[in-house]
Amino acid sequence: MHTPSGNSHQGTVPSTPQEVVRHGLERMTSAGPLFRGTVIVLGALFALGIVGFIIRASQGFDDRLPWGYYAAVFGYFLTTAQSAPMVAIALRAVKAGWRRPVARVAEMWTVVGVLNLLWFLPIMALVPTIEGRRSLWVTRPIGAPHAWDLLVVLFLAVCGLGLLYTSALPDLAAVREKGSGFRQRFARTLSSFWRGTRLQWNVLYGGIALLGTFYAMLLVFGHALLSTDVAMSMVPGWKDAIFPAFHALSGLQSAVAVVIVTLFVLRTWGGYKEQIHVDQFWGLSKLLLAFSLLWFYFWFSGFITFWYGRAPTEQVLLRYLYFESYRLPFLMAFFLNFVAPIFLVLLWNPFRKSILGPTLAAAFILVGTLFDRIRIYVAAFSAGDPFADALEHVPAAHLPGVPDILIVVGGLAGAVLMYMLAVRLIPVMAWWELKEGLLLRRVRPFLRRHMTVVAKPD
Amino acid sequence: MQERVELSHRQINQELLAANLKGPRWWWLLVPALVLVVMGAASAAGYMYNRGLGVTGLNRPIFWGIFIVNFVFWIGISHAGVMLSAILRLSHAEWRRPATRAAELLTVFSLMTAAMFPGIIHPGRPWRIYWTFPFDFSRGIWPDVRSALIWDPSAIFTYLTGSTLFVIIALIPDMAVLRDRTTGVKHVIYRFLSLGWRGTPRQWKLQIVAGILLSALLLPVFVSVHSIVSWDFGMAVSVEGWHATIFAPYFVIGAVLSGVAAVVTMMALMRWAFHWEHYIRPEHFDALGRLLIAIALGWFFFFSLEFMFGLYSLEGPEVSLRQMQMFQMPWGALFITFITTAFFIPITLWQFKRVRRNILLMFLISILVNIGMWLERFLIVVPGLMRKQPLTFVWGGYTPSPVEITLVVASFIFVALMVLLFAKVFPLIPLFDIKEGQVLKDEVQVGRVRVPAVMREE
Numbered sequence: 001m002h003t004p005s006g007n008s009h010q011g012t013v014p015s016t017p018q019e020v021v022r023h024g025l026e027r028m029t030s031a032g033p034l035f036r037g038t039v040i041v042l043g044a045l046f047a048l049g050i051v052g053f054i055i056r057a058s059q060g061f062d063d064r065l066p067w068g069y070y071a072a073v074f075g076y077f078l079t080t081a082q083s084a085p086m087v088a089i090a091l092r093a094v095k096a097g098w099r100r101p102v103a104r105v106a107e108m109w110t111v112v113g114v115l116n117l118l119w120f121l122p123i124m125a126l127v128p129t130i131e132g133r134r135s136l137w138v139t140r141p142i143g144a145p146h147a148w149d150l151l152v153v154l155f156l157a158v159c160g161l162g163l164l165y166t167s168a169l170p171d172l173a174a175v176r177e178k179g180s181g182f183r184q185r186f187a188r189t190l191s192s193f194w195r196g197t198r199l200q201w202n203v204l205y206g207g208i209a210l211l212g213t214f215y216a217m218l219l220v221f222g223h224a225l226l227s228t229d230v231a232m233s234m235v236p237g238w239k240d241a242i243f244p245a246f247h248a249l250s251g252l253q254s255a256v257a258v259v260i261v262t263l264f265v266l267r268t269w270g271g272y273k274e275q276i277h278v279d280q281f282w283g284l285s286k287l288l289l290a291f292s293l294l295w296f297y298f299w300f301s302g303f304i305t306f307w308y309g310r311a312p313t314e315q316v317l318l319r320y321l322y323f324e325s326y327r328l329p330f331l332m333a334f335f336l337n338f339v340a341p342i343f344l345v346l347l348w349n350p351f352r353k354s355i356l357g358p359t360l361a362a363a364f365i366l367v368g369t370l371f372d373r374i375r376i377y378v379a380a381f382s383a384g385d386p387f388a389d390a391l392e393h394v395p396a397a398h399l400p401g402v403p404d405i406l407i408v409v410g411g412l413a414g415a416v417l418m419y420m421l422a423v424r425l426i427p428v429m430a431w432w433e434l435k436e437g438l439l440l441r442r443v444r445p446f447l448r449r450h451m452t453v454v455a456k457p458d
Numbered sequence: 459m460q461e462r463v464e465l466s467h468r469q470i471n472q473e474l475l476a477a478n479l480k481g482p483r484w485w486w487l488l489v490p491a492l493v494l495v496v497m498g499a500a501s502a503a504g505y506m507y508n509r510g511l512g513v514t515g516l517n518r519p520i521f522w523g524i525f526i527v528n529f530v531f532w533i534g535i536s537h538a539g540v541m542l543s544a545i546l547r548l549s550h551a552e553w554r555r556p557a558t559r560a561a562e563l564l565t566v567f568s569l570m571t572a573a574m575f576p577g578i579i580h581p582g583r584p585w586r587i588y589w590t591f592p593f594d595f596s597r598g599i600w601p602d603v604r605s606a607l608i609w610d611p612s613a614i615f616t617y618l619t620g621s622t623l624f625v626i627i628a629l630i631p632d633m634a635v636l637r638d639r640t641t642g643v644k645h646v647i648y649r650f651l652s653l654g655w656r657g658t659p660r661q662w663k664l665q666i667v668a669g670i671l672l673s674a675l676l677l678p679v680f681v682s683v684h685s686i687v688s689w690d691f692g693m694a695v696s697v698e699g700w701h702a703t704i705f706a707p708y709f710v711i712g713a714v715l716s717g718v719a720a721v722v723t724m725m726a727l728m729r730w731a732f733h734w735e736h737y738i739r740p741e742h743f744d745a746l747g748r749l750l751i752a753i754a755l756g757w758f759f760f761f762s763l764e765f766m767f768g769l770y771s772l773e774g775p776e777v778s779l780r781q782m783q784m785f786q787m788p789w790g791a792l793f794i795t796f797i798t799t800a801f802f803i804p805i806t807l808w809q810f811k812r813v814r815r816n817i818l819l820m821f822l823i824s825i826l827v828n829i830g831m832w833l834e835r836f837l838i839v840v841p842g843l844m845r846k847q848p849l850t851f852v853w854g855g856y857t858p859s860p861v862e863i864t865l866v867v868a869s870f871i872f873v874a875l876m877v878l879l880f881a882k883v884f885p886l887i888p889l890f891d892i893k894e895g896q897v898l899k900d901e902v903q904v905g906r907v908r909v910p911a912v913m914r915e916e
Contacts, residue, residue, distance in 0.1 A: 097914075138769045220759060228770075241704035241767035245760065297681060301706035308604075309695045439904050446913060455902035455911035456552075 017435040021174050024427050027271050028175075028183065031424070034269060042417040049410010052403040061125040064234075068378030069404035071126070071230060073411040074119050075247075075373040078226060080258045080366065081112035081415055083219060083251035085160060087259045087284070088167075089212035097454050098283045100437045101275040104430040105266065106259045107167055110160030111422045112415045117157045119411070124150060126381070127230060133387045135233050136225065145229040152222045159218055163211040169194050169204060170432040186425055223248035231380040235320075237313040237390030240306075246298040247376075253291035253337065254369045257362035260284050262419075264359040266428065275429055278355055285358035289346040292365070296338045313390040321379055325397040329375035336368025370408075462899055462910070463736045470892055471635060474885050477732055478636060481882060484731075489882075492875040499868030502861050503579060511582035513861050520843045520856040525580040528866045530835045531716070532572035532873075533614070533687050534709075535828075538717030539565025539621055540680035544673035552912055553745040555891040556737045559628065560724045563886070564717065565621040567876040571869050573614055579865055606689040613683045620676045627668045630655050631890040684710045691838065698779040699768060699842040708760040712831060715750070715757045715800070719827035722746050724877070726821035728886055737887055740815035747814030750827075754805050761801075779845050789841055792833050800830025 056066060087106040091099035124146045130137050137144035173194040175187035194200060224244035231247075232238050260281065267276040303322070306314040322330045341361035351357030382398035383391065400408070440455040465473075477485075506513050516523050542561035546554035578584035602608065633652035640648055655661060688709035691700040702708075722743065729738040768780045783789050804823050807813045814820065840856055858866075880886070898913040 134770055134772055136766055136770055138766070217755075224759075224763065239767060239771050241702045241763050241770075242707065243703070244763055245704065245707065293678070297685075298707060301685065302703040304689070305692050305701065305703040305705070308689075308693045309701055311695055311701075440902065440909070440911075442902050442911075444900065444913070452914040453900045453902060453911045454914055455904060455909040457904070457909050 015438070017438060020429075020431050020434045020438075021178055023274070024171075024429055024431050025175065025178055028179075028424060028427060030271075035420070039417065039420055042413040042420070045413035046410050046417055048406050049408075049414060052406025052410055055403040056407065057122070061122065064126040065382050065398055066401070066404075067122070067126050068381035068398050069374065069400050070119075070407050071123055071381055072370075072373045072377035073408055074116060074123055075227070075231070075377050076370055077112055077116040077119065077411070077415060078223065079247070079251045079369055079373060080254045081109040081419075082116060082156060082160065082222075083255035084109035084258045084262075085163060085212075085215060086219060086252060086255045087287075089163075089216050092208065092212060095456070096283065097437065097441070098279045100433040101272070101277075101429055102259060102263065102280050102284070103433060104167065104171075104426075104428055105262050106255070107160075107164045108419060108422055108426065108428055109258065109262075110157075110164045111418050113153075113157030113160045115411075115414055115418055117153050120150065120153045123230060127234070128386055130233075133233065134239065136228050145225075149226060149229050152218070152225055156215070156218055156222050159211060159215045163208070163215055164426070165190065166204060166207045166211055167430060168426050170196065171427040171430065174431055175427065183425060219251070220248050223251055227376075231376050234380040234386045235317070235383040235391070236386060236388035238317055240302055242298060242302040246295075246302060249291065249294055249298050250337070250369060250372065253288070253295050253365060256284055256288045256291060257365040257369075260288065260358050260362035261366060264355065264362075267355070270423075270428075272429065275434065278353065281355050281358045282353045285346060285352045285361070288341065288358060288361055288365070289352065292338055292341050292346065292361075299334075299338075316391045316394055319394045320383070320391060321375065324394050326375045326379050329371040329378075333368045333372035333375060336364045337372065338368075340364045340368075461739045461741050462895070465736060465892075465896060467893055467896075470889055470896070471639070473734065473736065474887050474889050474892070475636065475639065477881050478883065478885060479639065482731070485878065485882060489875065489878055492871050492878070495871045496868055496875060499865055499871070502864040502868075506579075506582065506861050506865075507584070513859060515857045515859045515862060517854050517856070520840060520854060522580075522839050522843060523856055524836065524858045524862050524866050525575045527832065527835045527839050528869055529572050529575035529580070530687055530709075530839070531828075531832050532568045532575070532869065533684055534713035534716045534831060534835075535568040535720045536565045536572060536617070536621070536717065537680060537684060537710070537713035538568075538721045539563075539624070540673075540676050541714045541717055542721055543624065544676055544680075547669065547673050550914075551745075552895065553742055555895045556734075556742060556887050557721060557725060557746070558891065559625070559886055559888050560728060561717075561721045562621060562625045562628065563877060563880060564720055564724060564873075566618065566625060567873045567880075568720075569614060569618045569621065570876070571873055573611075573618070574869075576610070606686055606693055609686045610690065613679070613686045617676070617679045617683045620672065620679055624669075624672045624676060627665060627672060628888055628891075629884060630665060631657065632885050632888060635889055636885075681710055684713045691842075697842045698775050698845045699838070702764055702767065704760060704764050704767070708757075708764050711753065711757045711760055712834060715753045716828050716831035718746065718750055718753060719804075719824040719831075722750070722820050722824035723828070726817050726824075729817065732881075732886070734887065737892060740817060743817055743820045744811065744814040747808045747820060751805065751808050754801055754808075754827075758801050758805075775845065779841060782845070783837055783841050789837065792837060796830045796833035796837060798830070799826040800834060 053070070056070065059066060061067075084106045088099070088103040092103060127145060127149075130140065130144055135145060137148075141148065169191055172187040172191035173196065175183055176191050176194075179187060224247070227244050227247035232240060232243050263276050263280055263284075266272045303318070306318055320326065341364045345351045345357050345361040345364075348357075378398050383395055440457065442453045442455075443450050444453050445451075514523065514525075539562045542554065543558040543565075547558065577587060581587050629651070630653055633648050634655035634657065637645060637648035637652045637655075685706035688705040691697070692702060692705035695701045725738050725742065725746075728734060765780065768776050771777075784793050804827050807819065807823055813823075844854070844856065877886075900911045900913055901908045902911040903909075
């Protein structure tokens with residue numbers, strides 16, 4: 001519905017609460033040939049990825065060099081899918097009205113946390129012990145770094161699922177009441193106790209806030225810890241305090257990007273045109289612009305300190321990570337994470353306030369981040385002896401073989417497949433938030449035009 | 459904004475312009491007292507110019523003492539303006555309205571104060587400061603134009619110019635209100651300052667566009683200022699603890715923390731001094747408190763990384779420096795004071811809504827934060843220089859002299875004096891912003907409750 005003034009925000013949801021649920025259930029249950037075809041292709045690619053993993057595993061875990069691309073996919077999942085719920089958490093925290101169709105889309109990516117937990121297990125065998133080399137574990141706790149890293153990945157996956165479950169509870173109850181078949185049985189199992197009492201709602205709001213806060217802190221901590229243990233500490237002489245923060249920031253940038261692309265897909269092919277409007281893309285594009293600028297700032301802060309310092313150890317690192325061995329992935333990442341999204345798209349108001357513009361920028365970023373994780377993790381796994389004090393010479397780049405390509409493509413396909421399957425079980429729109437939004441918004445005449453009025457209950 | 463009081467435009471004009479048109483009695487007592495203190499400090503500076511820097515506690519190898527600490531501190535406070543005014547303006551945060559001008563003023567006056575320290579106080583012979591400027595034709599020397607020390611003044615003066623413009627643009631409509639309510643010389647001055655403002659739709663549009671443009675343009679300048687200040691330290695490889703890639707964002711977020719805390723201090727004082735209970739309400743402190751929680755957590759993340767990566771290197775001198783900072787007196791006591799006042803006490807207390815809404819407590823906590831943040835800069839600058847090993851043959855301690863302490867204390871008085879002088883001539887709360895907030899407020903009936911609402915700004 002477009003208002004007389006041209007404001008289109010009211011068009012973001014169907015007009016009654018009943019319609020919200022009816023439309024949502026309809027979208028959950030209807031699977032067209034496009035959906036089925038995509039699932040089959042993704043399933044096949046994922047199976048090929050497993051083949052690639054088996055080939056790699058058959059060569060053993062003694063030499064970590066061939067596992068660089070495998071580790072890069074782990075870093076990529078952490079940076080994209082597992083970071084995506086931050087969009088929901090942050091927008092809920094600031095009570096952004098336009099978040100309502102976005103929140104669940106973002107949270108749903110936590111299902112990939114389970115895949116990443118499994119993905120991490122072989123990496124534990126590849127990361128060396130901390131004795132005799134630089135590490136964050138100064139006090140040398142028992143099991144460091146392996147057990148503690150695993151705990152972080154485990155908690156992240158569990159906490160993410162907990163957040164998704166908590167926020168989906170009222171909608172699962174709606175599926176329990178209005179749905180049918182296996183979905184109804186699934187929803188009944190998970191939401192049998194939900195009656196929507198005042199106490200239950202209060203607990204739900206508190207739970208979402210608490211789990212969101214915990215997830216946000218755990219995610220940032222996880223980025224810092226895992227990027228240091230699995231990447232930086234494996235490169236002799238690489239002491240870069242901003243790197244963990246850069247890794248986390250890159251996660252926030254990619255989180256917004258992955259949500260934008262998902263929204264675009266859901267809107268274009270998923271039947272959610274009525275719910276997902278330009279408002280959501282516009283709001284997210286501002287965040288994407290900010291994070292892309294920060295991406296450059298964090299990268300530059302680290303780079304200029306090394307470059308200007310002229311310390312020999314750091315000069316070798318610059319040549320290894322930026323100028324020689326991994327120049328191509330670095331240039332691709334720099335172009336796709338910073339130059340292209342900002343200067344080709346996000347800087348221009350008409351592009352930013354559109355559906356296609358932010359999607360294009362987000363797609364650039366997702367590809368750029370993959371290159372960047374390859375640059376970081378493959379470089380870490382191919383840097384040689386992690387117990388050395390510094391890099392004596394610039395190691396050669398490690399190029400991908402067929403198993404590596406299968407692992408990367410299969411891994412990405414597996415993540416998307418998990419998301420698509422989850423969407424069939426859990427509503428991808430937060431119905432209760434959409435209904436809440438209907439209650440809190442009005443269009444009122446103001447002078448000679450109409451304005452959206454948003455109620456702020458607290 | 460739940461606690462907004464219904465105010466007529468006439469009442470807003472009367473209450474907010476009272477300080478300009480009549481002026482409280484205490485102003486005439488306080489301002490001369492502050493002028494006397496500042497003049498006393500100027501005398502101390504004169505004594506230092508006459509006797510040389512020997513009257514300070516500076517000595518080999520500590521040539522940067524509390525003058526530089528204070529410079530960094532005031533640069534930090536200046537980050538309040540853009541953080542609150544520009545970012546909240548761009549994000550349409552409704553609670554920004556009474557806080558923006560206070561924040562912008564803090565920016566301008568603290569930048570002026572900061573610039574005095576490296577410009578005319580710390581050099582000891584300010585008339586020779588031009589030797590650092592990068593032009594040489596008559597002198598035959600070339601200062602290093604790539605040096606952060608050269609870029610500092612460029613960034614600071616760009617920021618000062620932009621921030622001053624920001625204040626002026628926002629002042630124009632209020633100048634017109636004052637113009638229409640004064641006579642004689644005052645009227646002539648306000649007429650000149652209001653630049654022919656008539657409040658036509660075109661003028662409003664231009665004023666809003668200029669405000670938004672300046673907000674967006676100032677953001678990168680704001681980040682660059684403290685980044686460059688941090689690189690004064692970060693580029694120095696020879697000083698333990700300084701050559702860290704994280705310094706730029708760590709300094710920036712520390713600056714934002716101290717700057718926003720300073721805005722809380724200033725808003726509490728404004729409320730008490732001018733009886734602006736209708737405008738500066740507990741809900742504003744609540745919102746600022748929540749913002750401060752996020753900023754403080756972000757700051758602590760960067761602090762932890764900076765500290766941990768000092769230990770990560772496993773290099774003897776770096777580890778010894780951290781040991782000295784934490785366990786050796788008086789540094790250990792200062793460290794504990796710093797971390798408890800800047801983070802642990804505030805973050806614990808801000809968790810409670812009752813504390814965030816208690817203006818006296820928020821005022822006291824904001825002062826604690828800035829005590830901590832001042833000490834943080836002290837602990838970065840001085841201990842590092844004390845242990846500057848590779849390029850020095852003398853180790854020494856540092857105790858600030860009475861001259862230094864006088865000048866540092868007077869800098870706080872100077873900023874207070876400037877704000878009071880401004881308050882006599884210009885309104886400290888933007889009238890037009892408050893009136894706009896009144897116009898845009900509304901209510902929405904949800905069930906049996908009327909919920910406060912706001913028209914969505916486009």
